[in-house]
Amino acid sequence: MSIAVRNLTKLYDGQAAVNDISFDVGTGEILGFLGPNGAGKTTTMKIITCFMPPNAGTVEVEGLNISDHSLEVRKKIGYLPELNPLYMDMNVLDYLAYSAELHGITGAPAQQRIREMVGVCGLEEVRHKDIGELSKGYRQRVGLAQAMIHDPDVLILDEPTSGLDPNQIVEIRNLIRQLGRAKTVILSTHILSEVQATCDRVIIINEGKIVANGSPDQLQRQFHGGEGLTVEMKSSVKDPLEEITPKLRILAYVNNVTLSSHEGQITRFDINVDRGQDVREAVFRLAVSEGWVILEMNRKITSLEEVFHKLTTS
Amino acid sequence: MTMLQFSNVLAIFRRELRSYFNSPVAYVVIVVFLAIIGWFFTSNLFLMNVASLRIVFELVPLVFLFFVPAITMRLLAEEKKSGTLELLTTKPVRDIEIVLGKFLAAWTLLAAALLPTLCYLISIGFLGSIDTGPVIAGYLGLLLTGAVYIGWGLFASSLTENQIIAFILGFLMILILFMLSRVLMYVPEGLATTLEFLGIDYHFANIARGVIDSRDIIYFFSLIGFSLYLTTVSLERRKW
DSSP: OOEEEEEEEEEEEEEEEEEEEEEEOOTOOEEEOOOOTTTSSHHHHHHHSSOOOOSEEEETTEEETTTTTTHHHHHEEEEEEOOOOTTSBHHHHHHHHHHHHHTTTOHHHHHHHHHHHHHHHOOGGGGTTBGSSSOHHHHHHHHHHHHTTTSSSEEEEESTTTTTTHHHHHHHHHHHHHHHTEEEEEEEEOOOOHHHHHHEEEEEEEEEEEEEEEEEHHHHHOOOOEEEEEEEOOOOOHHHHHHHHHHTTTTTTTEEEEEEEEHHHTEEEEEEOOOOOOOOHHHHHHHEEETTTEEEEEEOOOOOHHHHHHHHHH | OOOOOOHHHHHHHHHHHHHHSSSSHHHHHHHHHHHHHHHHHHHHHHHHHHOOSSHHHHHHHHHHHHHHHHHHHHHHHHHHHHHHHHHTTSSOOOOHHHHHHHHHHHHHHHHHHHHHGGGHHHHHHHHSOOOOOHHHHHHHHHHHHHHHHHHHHHHHHHHSHHHHHHHHHHHHHHHHHGGGGGSSSSSSSHHHHHHHSHHHHHHHHHTTTTTOHHHHHHHHHHHHHHHHHHHHHHHHGOOO
């Protein structure tokens, strides 16, 4: 186990920002930390990175307790804080050299490492520029490069793609995937597609508590309340509620049918189906036999968005 | 607890010093400092026909009162505001190493500002003779006084994210040290000797006279040590 968090609690003015949470992260795993703003993601990360101690509970990183072996733990962690703070007046190479030096890497090994990071993070073109002159995407790469300059076992990335444009998000995401192969990574985000694209496992936290923990697929299966089908059809039926709904409802696996609109000859239904069942064919055959014309049929699978929404709103 | 890692202090010291000289602030502050001292020195020299460094030694502590908070105000406040302090404190670096590195950088800048005043020394050398002992002692006194001021300026900078507030707080702290031995006539006699001993002027005057007494040295070093200790504690406040 690379990171073991046990019964972690952090209070701010008596209010629990993190409330008795426990979880493990395996070596080489990419863990996504999901939750609304203020859920306790950043607080948890600040504790793991030894920025501040918890009020209760323990964290072990690679078997080392964060309060007893703070300096050793910090050596093993690469950290990209929220908002990616950087020294705007330093140029990229100087900044990376400084970061390396603080990790005790100097001289030829440092030069070697810096070259590698500049290459991996795609910083060649801007390496002599001041960080203040760089675009947000490049700054984020510099942030990642400094986090990895000492080849840490653990990477902690707090919202690594916030504020980037869609192209940059894809680039940074690929970079994290690529770098994360050999490392344990915890990244926080509130962009759900990011979790699906990058993470092996997701922990959803809300109001300081863990409300879900599993792979993106698992969570989808665990928390969705059945699949849905939207059907739009054309028919000469006068009262669809009387003449169509009951016929749809008696189809196998159909739980519920609701009429969502009826204008002239066009009628729309939302059909709720048992989990994992596909009733499109049955609906089609029924429509043919009744002489209804299907204009549109759309299958809905509960997305991680919906899981998230369900779990984080009460 | 293991020993202080001097390489970390050095890394922070170098970054801080480079940051001073990368921005125009250091140059502006040094030029203003030299302009003020130079104006008094030359007017003394040409108008009063006195070729003496005494005016320098009297004036510099007063100018430091403004100069030092100006160079210390950003040291920690800026990093707190931009968030880089969070990154720095999550590197394998002790808080005291951060504090020491920044302290030494500001002290070096102060020494760099004092360096050109040696020109006055040379010009005096052409006009008359120099009493080497008191001059060396005087500069030592200025460096020590500057160090004490920087310690407290740094502490002020650790208390806030706002550089202006850091300047004002630093100025006030230094002003208190500066004024302690100048308000003696307004306080009861019993208190006066204590205040005189606490005030920085008394010890500076001792050293500037060319008498290097261990009591004065201890006074300077304990004030510096105490301010750096408080700064470290203030950095650790995040952990409370």
